[in-house]
Amino acid sequence: MIYNAPVKDMMFLIDEWIGIDTLNSLPGYEEFDKDILEAVLEEAGKFCSTEVLPINRDGDEHGAVFADGAVTTPPGFKNVYQRFIENGWTSIDAEPGHGGQGLPKLVSFLIDEMLGATNLAFKLYAELSHGAYHLLAVCASEEIRAQYLPKMVEGVWSGTMCLTEPHCGSDLGMLTTKASPNNDGSYDISGTKIFITSGDHDLTENILHLVIARIDGAADGSRGISLFLVPKLLVNDESGARGDDVTLTGKGFQDGTTATIWLDVDADGTRDTGEITLASALVGSDDTFSVTVIVSNPPFSPGKGSGETADTALTTGTSNTWNAIDGQNNTLHCRSSDFTCPRFSLSDDIAVTPSSASIGDTVQIKATDFASGASLTSVTIGGIIVTGLPTVTMTTQGDATFNITIPNGVPSGTQEIKVFIGSGSDDAKMVISGADLSLTPDTNLVPNQTITVIGRGYSLGGGAKISGTTTDTSSILIDGSSIGLKASGGATTNKINEGNSITIDNGGNWSASIVLPINNTTVTPGTHELKITDDGGREGVGVLVIAPRTIILSPAESRVGTVVTVTGTGFPGDNTKTGAASTPSISIRYTVAGTAQTVATLTPDASGNILGTFTVPLNTAIPSTNSVTAEFNYRPTGDSVDIVSTTGSTHRIPRATVTIDPSEGPTGTTVSIIGQGFKTFSTVSALNIGDVDVRPAPVPSTDSEGSFTATILVPQLNTGSQSVTATVSNTVATDTFTVLSVAATATPAPVAASQAPADALAALISNNDNLQRVWHFDPSQQSVAPDFGWFLYDPRPVFAAANSVDEIAGGKFYWINVREAQTAILGGVSRSLFAGWNPVTW
Numbered sequence: 001m002i003y004n005a006p007v008k009d010m011m012f013l014i015d016e017w018i019g020i021d022t023l024n025s026l027p028g029y030e031e032f033d034k035d036i037l038e039a040v041l042e043e044a045g046k047f048c049s050t051e052v053l054p055i056n057r058d059g060d061e062h063g064a065v066f067a068d069g070a071v072t073t074p075p076g077f078k079n080v081y082q083r084f085i086e087n088g089w090t091s092i093d094a095e096p097g098h099g100g101q102g103l104p105k106l107v108s109f110l111i112d113e114m115l116g117a118t119n120l121a122f123k124l125y126a127e128l129s130h131g132a133y134h135l136l137a138v139c140a141s142e143e144i145r146a147q148y149l150p151k152m153v154e155g156v157w158s159g160t161m162c163l164t165e166p167h168c169g170s171d172l173g174m175l176t177t178k179a180s181p182n183n184d185g186s187y188d189i190s191g192t193k194i195f196i197t198s199g200d201h202d203l204t205e206n207i208l209h210l211v212i213a214r215i216d217g218a219a220d221g222s223r224g225i226s227l228f229l230v231p232k233l234l235v236n237d238e239s240g241a242r243g244d245d246v247t248l249t250g251k252g253f254q255d256g257t258t259a260t261i262w263l264d265v266d267a268d269g270t271r272d273t274g275e276i277t278l279a280s281a282l283v284g285s286d287d288t289f290s291v292t293v294i295v296s297n298p299p300f301s302p303g304k305g306s307g308e309t310a311d312t313a314l315t316t317g318t319s320n321t322w323n324a325i326d327g328q329n330n331t332l333h334c335r336s337s338d339f340t341c342p343r344f345s346l347s348d349d350i351a352v353t354p355s356s357a358s359i360g361d362t363v364q365i366k367a368t369d370f371a372s373g374a375s376l377t378s379v380t381i382g383g384i385i386v387t388g389l390p391t392v393t394m395t396t397q398g399d400a401t402f403n404i405t406i407p408n409g410v411p412s413g414t415q416e417i418k419v420f421i422g423s424g425s426d427d428a429k430m431v432i433s434g435a436d437l438s439l440t441p442d443t444n445l446v447p448n449q450t451i452t453v454i455g456r457g458y459s460l461g462g463g464a465k466i467s468g469t470t471t472d473t474s475s476i477l478i479d480g481s482s483i484g485l486k487a488s489g490g491a492t493t494n495k496i497n498e499g500n501s502i503t504i505d506n507g508g509n510w511s512a513s514i515v516l517p518i519n520n521t522t523v524t525p526g527t528h529e530l531k532i533t534d535d536g537g538r539e540g541v542g543v544l545v546i547a548p549r550t551i552i553l554s555p556a557e558s559r560v561g562t563v564v565t566v567t568g569t570g571f572p573g574d575n576t577k578t579g580a581a582s583t584p585s586i587s588i589r590y591t592v593a594g595t596a597q598t599v600a601t602l603t604p605d606a607s608g609n610i611l612g613t614f615t616v617p618l619n620t621a622i623p624s625t626n627s628v629t630a631e632f633n634y635r636p637t638g639d640s641v642d643i644v645s646t647t648g649s650t651h652r653i654p655r656a657t658v659t660i661d662p663s664e665g666p667t668g669t670t671v672s673i674i675g676q677g678f679k680t681f682s683t684v685s686a687l688n689i690g691d692v693d694v695r696p697a698p699v700p701s702t703d704s705e706g707s708f709t710a711t712i713l714v715p716q717l718n719t720g721s722q723s724v725t726a727t728v729s730n731t732v733a734t735d736t737f738t739v740l741s742v743a744a745t746a747t748p749a750p751v752a753a754s755q756a757p758a759d760a761l762a763a764l765i766s767n768n769d770n771l772q773r774v775w776h777f778d779p780s781q782q783s784v785a786p787d788f789g790w791f792l793y794d795p796r797p798v799f800a801a802a803n804s805v806d807e808i809a810g811g812k813f814y815w816i817n818v819r820e821a822q823t824a825i826l827g828g829v830s831r832s833l834f835a836g837w838n839p840v841t842w
Contacts, residue, residue: 003053003118005045010110011038023104032104040092040103044111047087051080053118060121064201071200077122081203085155090126094133098149125158125198132159132210136229144229148208158204162193162211162230173221177213179228188286189213189230200232205343207232241349242368244295248342250324253283257327261291263299264323267341269333271325283326300346302369302398302424320344348398348424352417356431358457359406359538363430367421370398374422379404382415382432394421406432408537433457435508435540437532444547446608447518447634448572448581451544458508459536466502466510467492472535476514478544479528483636484517488533495579504534515579518572519636522546523645525570546570547608549647551588551630557652559706560620561680564651566600568610568630575606584632586610590651591627592620602630616651618679622731623655656706656733658726660689664738668813668841669714671737678706678728686727689737690717697821697834702728714739715839716777716813753810757793760808760842763824764816764833765795772817776805813841 014020015034024032055076062074073081084090093108094100108130115123133152136145151157168174177191189211200207209230218224240246253259261278262271276299281289300320321343325331332341348370357363365379376392378385384407392402400421412434418427435457445451458464466474467486476485476496486493496502497512504510516522525548533539549570558564566588574583588600599614610630620626628649633642656677662669673687673694682702687695692715700708708728717739724735757774764771774793782789793805808814810827821834827842 001053001056003049005041005048005114007038007041007045010041014106018106023106026104028102029104036103037107040107041110043087044089044114047084047089048114048118051083052115052122055080055122056119059119066200071202073125073201073203074121077125078203080122081125081155084126090129090155091153094149094153095137098137098145099153125201125203126155128161128197129155129157129159131161132208135210139227140229148229148231151206152208156204157206157208158198158201159208159210160196160199162196162199162209164195165192166194172212172225175212175214175225177211179213179215179226181215187213187215187228189228240295240344241347242295242297245292246295246344247290247292248322248324249288249290250281250283251288253287253289253324253326253330254328255283255285255287257283259283259289259291259324259326261293261322261324263319264321264341265319267319267321267323269323269331278322289324295344295346297346297369297397300344302346302348302371320346348421348426350417350419350426350428352428352430355429356433357406358433359408359410359435360460361406362403363406364401364403365417365419366399366401367392367394367419367426368397368399370394370400370421370424372396372398374398374424376400376402377420377422379417379419381406381417381430382410384410392421408539410434412541435532435538437530437540437542439530439542439544442543443545445516445522445544446547446570446573446604447516447522448575448583449606449608450513450515450575450577450580453512453514453530453532453542455502455504455510455532455540456508457538457540458504458510458534459538460506460508462504462506464504464534464536464538466504466512466532466534467496473533473537474535475531475533477529477531477533478516478521480531481519481521483519483521485514493579498578508538513577515575515577515581516544517636518581518584518634520643523549523572523634525549549630549645551610551628551647551649553628553649553651556650557654558616559677559680560616560618560622560653561704561706562616563613564616565613566602566610566628566630568602568604568647569608570647571604571608571610571630571632572634573606573608574604581634584634587631588612588614589629589631590614590617590620591629592617592624596627596629616653620653622653622677622679624653626651626653656726656728656731658724658733658735660724660735660737663736664740665714666740667714667716671712671714673710673712673724673726674707675702675709675726675728675733676705676707677733678702678708678726678731680704680706682706682729684708684710684726684728686725687712688723688725689714690722692717692839693837694839695834697832697838699834713813713839713841715815716779754807757803757805757808758795760827761793761795761816763826764818764822767822767824769795770818770820770822771795772819774805774817775815776812778812808842810842813839816840 014037020034023029058076059074064074065072091100092103092111093105096102129152133149136149152159163172165175179187179189181187191213211228211230212225213228214224215226248261250259258280260280263276263278265275278293279291281291283289321341323332323341346369349368351366353364372394374394376389379389386404386407390402392400394400410432412432414429415432416427417430418425435455438454440452470491471489473488475482475488482490484495495515495517502510502512521528525546528544528546530542530544531539547570551566551568554565571586572584583604586602586604587598589596590599597617600612602610602612604610628651630647631644633644635642654677658675661672680702684695684700686693687710694712694715696710696712700710702708719739719741722737722739724737726733761771776791778789787804791804793803815837817837818833823832831840
């Protein structure tokens with residue numbers, strides 16, 4: 001038989017279809033990548049083809065055997081399963097806190113596919129363990145998780161699911177398995193379950209059954225179902241340290257007699273001379289007993305027994321095997337094929353004194369219950385290897401006490417200290433206090449600003465320096481970057497202590513000034529890490545808080561041509577200290593129709609603040625919302641390209657308006673038309689009521705605020721609503737005037753005496769025949785032919801016969817057309833006429 005795992009196909013699905021980025025974007029999988037996935041799948045394929053596939057036929061031909069109350073798996077299954085757990089295949093997607101590898105569950109699904117393709121029967125032994133683990137990891141108490149999950153991840157304990165019963169089928173609400181509560185919080189489970197995959201076998205030391213049952217008195221149906229953890233072996237802790245309480249529960253012993261519990265050293269079921277009695281207990285009427293023992297060394301030996309491997313305890317006589325015998329000599333036969341006596345593993349342990357220390361401090365480690373005669377091999381703190389370890393060998397009881405020095409490079413905070421002795425290891429937590437940095441100021445900082453830094457807890461002795469030479473190991477980094485500062489082995493910079501070395505005194509203290517460089521890090525607002533390492537390798541960490549960069553416009557809304565004040569914060573500061581860069585100028589850019597134009601250039605002060613004004617460009621659309629940016633260029637150290645830093649805001653141009661007052665009246669009403677929000681110092685190109693241009697002479701223009709005012713007489717228009725429209729430089733604003741059919745009741749203006757047209761208009765006629773034509777409309781005659789209310793006067797002789805205006809009368813309205821603008825006394829009033837038609841009330 002041959003099996004080639006479809007690794008390439010699986011990689012294609014993950015890499016091209018799902019996406020590795022999708023997986024490592026999930027919490028906890030950030031370091032997962034394509035290389036890890038491919039390596040795991042390749043190894044899984046090899047294991048399945050070389051180990052699991054060859055025993056597939058044995059499973060078919062021999063099967064599992066039940067005899068003498070025990071189940072034996074097919075030939076080869078137990079050996080392959082041992083290698084299965086040794087290679088870590090039971091821990092693929094389990095949590096690292098339980099001893100797992102923490103890979104995505106998708107990886108375990110792919111491995112399951114390989115196992116199912118090569119040996120489905122073998123796969124099923126681990127199948128339900130996987131589900132049982134995840135169920136307990138989510139739903140169990142912290143105590144249960146701590147006690148059971150590491151063993152399941154290790155693979156030495158397995159799990160099952162006990163669901164259905166002979167009469168139930170898939171309707172689990174019909175189950176009759178009963179759970180009766182005990183005084184200690186446990187339950188007695190009674191009932192019958194069927195179809196229990198891997199319900200019993202010889203592959204693991206213990207089997208954990210997840211059993212659904214109904215607690216006495218619970219509701220009928222599925223609502224009354226509860227889930228219980230029922231281990232095959234009932235030692236409450238399979239492992240522990242000195243001083244722990246361990247409870248042993250025995251069942252099937254003779255009630256009313258005393259059960260004696262002892263360490264069955266050779267696991268032969270016989271109380272031999274010298275074997276230690278642990279406790280005794282009265283067997284209850286239910287044929288059970290329970291005892292609690294405090295762990296000590298002796299009688300317990302480190303591990304399951306000194307020098308013991310998985311199965312050697314039965315022959316070496318060094319096992320931490322528990323056994324019991326009652327008053328009728330009922331005992332457990334640990335070497336029988338149908339039962340394994342519970343064995344306790346005395347865990348190795350370390351204690352660290354004191355629990356907190358600084359880099360360079362000496363701490364004491366007390367190691368207990370490691371293998372007798374084992375040697376100290378290594379110690380790590382926060383992943384950093386401790387050098388200069390003493391030579392340490394464990395005593396007969398597996399104990400030793402020794403000192404170590406906290407090395408440079410250990411990060412500050414709570415760190416794990418891990419001690420490796422022989423083949424064992426244990427860890428503890430301790431708080432590491434690294435060197436300390438004090439920054440003044442430490443908030444609202446800006447690029448190019450000088451700060452004072454005080455260091456404490458650096459290398460002692462007065463010999464260490466920072467930036468002493470171009471090849472020393474000191475460094476000054478911001479967010480891990482040395483741009484503008486100094487890397488280990490890099491060149492010195494005058495931004496640090498004005499170009500001078502920083503010397504650390506005998507107590508590990510120093511003080512210096514540092515100019516913050518202008519680079520991609522320091523122009524980014526927020527919290528940044530300042531890490532300073534001396535040439536002895538001692539590092540300290542401080543926090544820089546770079547101020548946000550802002551600009552504020554006042555007012556944020558104004559007309560074109562108006563002056564706006566701009567204030568800003570967080571820009572590179574003006575600094576004359578040695579090492580400071582030239583202060584970059586700040587360009588204020590106003591964008592109109594997609595094109596930015598510089599409207600001001602400002603220089604920040606020492607605190608990085610800017611203040612200035614600009615004029616809103618005259619070509620800005622009305623209305624509009626426009627981008628205003630404050631920009632400066634900088635070139636990070638070692639780069640050849642300038643980078644533009646931009647901070648933005650918006651400025652709004654309001655809509656232009658025109659209003660007419662009063663807003664209604666008859667023809668001839670004197671009204672004021674006021675325009676606002678137009679371009680400044682611009683001529684009113686059109687001013688209409690209805691379709692009549694009513695611009696007075698001279699034609700009005702807008703002032704410095706973009707406003708104008710015109711006083712005019714409402715021309716002869718049809719009654720009803722008429723639009724009032726003002727146009728200035730292509731900007732249009734409108735209002736409405738209502739023409740009434742009745743005369744206004746206001747006090748009439750003085751009426752001039754009637755005159756013949758030639759006399760009344762003589763000032764215009766005599767001015768080189770400037771008068772062109774006059775029209776008059778009489779509403780009372782608009783139904784009378786042939787003129788229908790319209791009457792003409794044209795001073796040219798050729799029109800004499802057509803003239804129908806007999807007199808210019810006071811109080812009447814006339815349209816007067818002149819060739820050129822002229823100011824003249826007409827009807828006793830000085831009139832300013834512009835070239836073209838002029839509305840005039842006599």
